[in-house]
Amino acid sequence: MQAPSFSAEAFAALPFMALLGVRREFSQGGRARLVVDMRPELLNPTDSMHGGVVATLVDVVMASAAVSRVDFRQTAVTLNLNTSYLQPGHGRLTADGEVLSVDDDGAVVQCQACVTDAQGRVVARSVGSFRYLDFRAPAGAPSL
Template structure:
């Protein structure tokens, strides 16, 4: 699915036992990332760029952009199997195209794969809709512990 075919359903309505797993990732909370949509192999996140997340040029740090792309594509991959499995990143290839400030919108979408491996692509856009970075990644599906076990340990 490409961004042009984005689903209208918000992440709150996503089926599956692990639809809320995103909320259990402390790093996403630390960054201030909001998952706006995650369904049918597509995900959209957003995040305001805060001063502590910038580089020497007062723009979003490249490591932050790579993290956001990885997270959006992972969410898209998990939504492609209705959140019945988690994923681990096998490969992340990122191209940085421009500097970003303000509110970032990150999209990821499933492009292919099979039962154990999933391929995704993603973009980060800045305040003026310009593409700041693009990425392609491969993920391995992995079974998750039930949500209550994840919260405990």
């Protein structure tokens, strides 16, 4: 029996991403891109995108790249995330993530991400490690 698959569409429709207004442009072959538009409820006191939004972008874009590498047959949970904030983000933020390597057991994947603002300036860079886990639908959830 084949393990259940968490489709790319379902992965893109996570409620937290919808709450933030994050949109997936693509997630395939170990690469992914997410975008989010600046709006008042996502700003910090300096009228730039809140660092928590940026951290969420890098975390999710790297996990998206990781799960796309295995055709969404597994999910990926964050083990470690190291983010450097380089300057304030304004306007639409674009996060690009990619898989760098996978351990010998195929269980842990290393990824990197870069977030740029509407003017193409680098807002943040991040590296992270993620563990692949089998997808298990929550009790009572419809089959994907």
